[in-house]
Amino acid sequence: MEALYIHIPFCKTICSYCDFCKVFYQEKWTKPYIEALRKELDEYGLSRPLSTIYIGGGTPNSLSNKELEILLNWIDTLPKQENIEYTIECNVELITKEQISLFLKHGINRVSIGIQTTHDHHLAKLNRHHNQDEIEYKINLISRMGIKNINVDLMYAFPNETMEELEKDINFFLTLPITHISTYSLMIEPNTKLYIENIQPISEDLDAEMYNLICHKLKENNFEHYEISNFAKIGYQSKHNLTYWRNKGYYGIGVGASGYIENLRYTNTRSLTAYLNGTRHLEEESISKELNQEYELLLKLRLKEGLSISEYQNKYGIDLLSLDSVKREMRKQNIEYHDDRMFIPEHKLYISNEILVDLL
Numbered sequence: 001m002e003a004l005y006i007h008i009p010f011c012k013t014i015c016s017y018c019d020f021c022k023v024f025y026q027e028k029w030t031k032p033y034i035e036a037l038r039k040e041l042d043e044y045g046l047s048r049p050l051s052t053i054y055i056g057g058g059t060p061n062s063l064s065n066k067e068l069e070i071l072l073n074w075i076d077t078l079p080k081q082e083n084i085e086y087t088i089e090c091n092v093e094l095i096t097k098e099q100i101s102l103f104l105k106h107g108i109n110r111v112s113i114g115i116q117t118t119h120d121h122h123l124a125k126l127n128r129h130h131n132q133d134e135i136e137y138k139i140n141l142i143s144r145m146g147i148k149n150i151n152v153d154l155m156y157a158f159p160n161e162t163m164e165e166l167e168k169d170i171n172f173f174l175t176l177p178i179t180h181i182s183t184y185s186l187m188i189e190p191n192t193k194l195y196i197e198n199i200q201p202i203s204e205d206l207d208a209e210m211y212n213l214i215c216h217k218l219k220e221n222n223f224e225h226y227e228i229s230n231f232a233k234i235g236y237q238s239k240h241n242l243t244y245w246r247n248k249g250y251y252g253i254g255v256g257a258s259g260y261i262e263n264l265r266y267t268n269t270r271s272l273t274a275y276l277n278g279t280r281h282l283e284e285e286s287i288s289k290e291l292n293q294e295y296e297l298l299l300k301l302r303l304k305e306g307l308s309i310s311e312y313q314n315k316y317g318i319d320l321l322s323l324d325s326v327k328r329e330m331r332k333q334n335i336e337y338h339d340d341r342m343f344i345p346e347h348k349l350y351i352s353n354e355i356l357v358d359l360l
């Protein structure tokens with residue numbers, strides 16, 4: 001295993017749609033938390049030098065520079081491959097020059113920023129506090145200071161959002177020095193502020209229209225649509241996320257983090273106090289060969305590259321092309337097959353969930 005996910009749950013403000021594992025930042029928790037992360041990883045023991053590290057959250061850059069330095073100094077001691085992809089998620093308004101210098105000093109070479117939208121009224125509804133000028137300034141600053149691999153998150157499907165507003169967001173994103181865009185349709189999850197306010201999702205038709213606009217505009221501007229919701233300039237696909245989608249193992253440490261080590265998939269407790277007291281896995285799933293077959297289909301068919309039929313047959317002794325469900329989906333042109341690869345064509349990715357349910 002060569003991939004490590006580190007969850008930093010602290011946030012300075014809480015977004016109205018958020019159901020991620022997060023807590024309000026409190027200085028008293030940060031050092032014990034970093035110590036607990038170190039202990040968790042020690043328990044697993046790294047088997048090989050890391051090829052990707054992803055510090056996600058939460059808001060990793062809600063940590064003070066001193067706290068970040070403690071975290072990054074510890075990560076410095078872990079064995080790494082020379083061409084490692086090393087990402088940190090950032091909240092745009094918390095980014096400073098000093099922080100970027102710290103990232104550079106410790107070898108971080110990719111920054112992922114949750115922009116969501118540039119429209120003030122939607123941002124206010126989401127309880128996010130940046131604006132378009134700040135986004136432009138901070139992203140250009142990161143690039144100028146030397147981190148050239150930058151992802152931004154684009155959210156859509158806000159209540160009352162228009163196609164024109166979405167198009168304006170995309171056009172603005174395209175003026176930025178970015179290499180990767182992750183897109184999210186706003187979900188109204190239970191226990192979030194939006195849910196309590198009884199905010200209703202937009203219609204499925206409008207959601208589909210928005211998704212199509214994103215795909216079309218990004219493709220037109222040389223972003224490859226390589227995963228259902230992810231787009232990258234050539235050579236900038238997220239190596240870390242490809243680990244998940246290619247069904248490979250990874251370490252996940254921290255509250256709420258998931259991992260896949262040998263034949264065990266696990267999710268950690270979401271309770272900070274329990275985690276600090278040494279509780280780790282909340283859920284564990286032992287992965288049999290049969291279950292792994294399903295994961296492999298579910299995950300790899302999210303990718304434009306799909307999966308190799310011969311590799312699948314060698315691994316599981318199953319000829320996918322002989323299965324009735326596969327034949328059915330091929331007849332409906334929901335699945336294609338070329339040069340040993342089976343995949344969902346790009347224009348059907350939007351209904352990939354339905355296709356996968358039928359396959360399984």
Ligand code: SF4
Binds near residue numbers: 015019020021058059
């Ligand atoms: S910054 Fe991210 S993790 Fe924190 S509240 Fe907002 S969406 Fe949730």
